[in-house]
Amino acid sequence: MKNNSKELSRRNFLKLSGVGAAAAGSIGLGLAGYQSGKDFDNYPGRESFHGQAQDFNRKKFEIDDSPYTQVDRTERVDARTGVIFARSSLLNRHWNEATGVDGLPEPIRSFYKEHPVLLEEDLRFRSEVIPNFRKDNQEYGDEFILAQAWSDAMHAVSPEIIKGDPKISDFPKGPRYGEPTEPYKLKSKGKTSELIKYMSYQFGSQLTGITKLNPNWVYKHQMPGRSESNDEEFKVPDHWNNAIVIGSPMSWDPMFANPNYGTSYDAYSRITITAYRLATFIRKLGYAARPHTPGMDYDLMVVPVAIDAGLGEQGRNGCLITPEFGANIRPAIITTNMPLSYDKPIKFGVDKFCDTCKICADKCPSGSISKRDKSIVRGYKRWSINVSTCYNFWFSNLGNIGCRLCIANCPYTRKSNWLHRSALNLTSNDPTGLSHKMFTEMQKGFYPSPDAQEYYSPSFGGSNASYREAPWWLKTDDFLKL
């Protein structure tokens, strides 16, 4: 009897322990989950300096074919008309109501004659956008002082930009400047690529890829300020054989509080400094290197080169979508004659996902992202956006210039914790597209955001909404007496 009771008590003890362990285990899981959602370790792109942020297994998704569908004769972009910064700047400098489009210089005169709708939209910048911005900024602008101060501070430091004739400015300057006259001989392309990637992480890049440069991506006429004159067609320099693409994400919390509280300049500054460090490293080994950095110091289109280098795919929003950071990446490129081995482009499901998702198009305040199928742009079938309407929203925004809402809204732009990484792995490996529909619906249902119109300032009929609440350190009211 005594023995039986002892046996019973031991069994009961084990059963009770089981209940206790299940409860403790569940609480532990809950706390781990909470930590996983909150922890800075799961902020995508947290600087590692050793490349840990580039942790997606690209090998499985590499493709041998071109990542582009070429359907017609291709054409290089004329930066003076094809890049909105350059086009808008030229228009605003030369526009005269009396002479109209005929008073504009070439090439924008021909461009606007061919695209009168774009002329109307680009002129709205001065007739409506800027006057309304000034009015609203006087009334509501104070709310964003900390965000603006933070953005200005983030790009207070920048290197002296390399521009001018690439045949001179890209090459090492010789022993007087501590740079060699002849390039050092390299043991192998593969080892050099490995070294360059590791150095890029050391210098501050989070994602790095290497590709042979496709001359089609180089501007036919350069951006203003890149050379003495951009009237002449820009000949792609012979030494621009290879392109090293590096990338860094924008700070997570402000990016999620776009359009007002985020800034592009934190990542712009980081990646520009990284590009110049890497270019210096390459030149010290005797090879030519030219950094192409944001905001306007490019001689080529960055997204297609980054796609060639295997960093990601193009999304419906026109942005580069990477597995690690989604659309939250700011890239830069170093063109070089250093012999390197190449990465392959990847397809990890973005193209199919964007076909069904369309959240970025629904939530774009200016309606710049099309819900329609791909269109043909300069001979390639691809997603394209209306940069004129996009640009006008940038300048109507009271916080920091820009918008970045299509980045925050993209389902691929999520933290790198177990939850979103599992979703990424599922969608990447799903050939049926069923999971794409499911995750799109989950994104819409679980992560709702303001309607597109609400992001505008009051003069445009909105309420200065943000995608998510501003981080505590950018809430001006909590710190300044206004």
Added chain:
Amino acid sequence: MDFFNSGLFWFIEGILLIITIIGLKIYLHDKNIKMNLWKWFFISGWILLFSFTIGFITTSIGENEPIAAFRGGLIFGFITLIAGLLVLKIMQK
């Protein structure tokens, strides 16, 4: 490194899971419920689903996404409940 990201935490979680399974095994034996591989498979599946639901809710709270935590909690919680009832039914067979 935070405790909840550490190997020690998952080691303790593993021990707790083993204790839970031992307790469950004794409980089932005392209730004269005969187990087979399939039943253990369903129990394991339910434990995974239950863990996912807890993880989803708390991760969403940690991410400052209360709507996701609430709606996801409701949907996945309901699925976990139904699945739990089904597993109980299977166990009694």
